[in-house]
Amino acid sequence: MDQITSDKKEVLMAALQRCQNPFVIAQIENLLERERLLDPIGEISLDFPLLLQVKSTRDTSLQTNLKVWSMNNLTQYQNRIVWPKFIISFIMLIISAAIINNFSYEEGTLQYSNFISGMAIIYGCLWFFFFIDALLIMVLAYMGKVKIAQSSLVRTLICLIFPPIAIGQRNLVEPQKIWLPFYNWSKCNEGLYNHLKKQFSIPMIIIALLIIPVLLIEWQFYEEVESFLNTDLSLLLGLIQGFIWFAFAFEFLLLIAITDNKFSYIKKNWIDLLIILLPFVSFVRSLRLVKVAKITQLSRGYKLRALLMKAREGFIFASFFSRIMAVKPDFQLKKLMKKLNENQKEREIIEEDLAKLCKWLLDKKQTNP
DSSP: OOHHHHHHHHHHHHHHHHOOOHHHHHHHHHHHHTTTTTHHHHHHTTTOGGGGOOSOOOOOOOOOSOOOSOOSHHHHHHHHHHHHHHHHHHHHHHHHHHHHHGGGOOTTOHHHHHHHHHHHHHHHHHHHHHHHHHHHHHHHHHHTTOOOOHHHHHHHHHTTTSGGGGGSEEOSSOTTEEEETTTEEEEOSHHHHHHHHHHHHHHHHHHHHTHHHHHHIIIIIHHHHHHHHTSOHHHHHHHHHHHHHHHHHHHHHHHHHHOSOHHHHHHHTHHHHHHHHHHHHHHHHHOOSSSOOOHHHHHHHHHHHHHHHHHHHHHHHHHHHHHHHHTSHHHHHHHHHHHHHHHHHHHHHHHHHHHHHHHHHHHHHHHOO
16 A cells, blocks of 8 residues: 555545444445455556546536636627627517417418418528527638537537527537526536426416316316406417426427436436427427328318327326426435435446456556566
């Protein structure tokens, strides 16, 4: 044992004497019980210092209102355009909610057709803003010989397909920074993600609850409520469902823009993704790309559309119960402990594989000194 290791051991023993946390002591006890198994890792660690790099690289700090250090014509343009771009993206997401959710009107209704056509025209006009924006970004980058970060460039191009994605705007030159209303440029890290996730928590539970009166009216009290309000109830119910879809889509687009591991976020929030995608599927399925079609084919299309919408409502319920349970301390404690035990098991398996590899390296070293 070298002097540095000896000094670290004395410091750790002193810290352990002061420690009063039973959970930490239990973790250390578990690690010491595995000391013999991990001996090969310790023996070869001097030859491979990488094995001693066990400190976490997590960043849980909340860093907002940051400055952009790479100032040039491109970044100055982006600083001027972030607010208008966010507002237009926000409006286009609202229009998307209106169009995709269809407001439950029967196909062929004149009022329905005029409304959807009007929304589509507005959406198309606003899309040209993103086309011009992407063009200006390319021109400014070329003229100023500025290298745009690859992730930011890809995101800019994807926004031409679905502009509301621009709700979460990464800096073109410093992609680790994202622009958010009232937070300005902020660092994309675990701290920002956790902060926004907490801000969305209660509002999203309340919004998901809105599906209950919608279903009660649709299934049981439709005629009574329509007679009482003396209005077309399908429009009101469609607006509520459109608002629910908008809220889920807004939260999803914003949080996935912050996280760097997109696949992990989607895997963890697959229910919310299905809530967003199912109306897309039903909307595309109900489009009359070909005007002439058999009645039986159309009827099957409407049945599929109805099934998809019912599935979406079921997933909203699932998301609601998942969110409401997540704020209950007892449930959250059990869930986190289960996840911790699973991760501990995975960690132990990896350590055992690492120990086997280190033992093989030691045997090879002894064989070929």
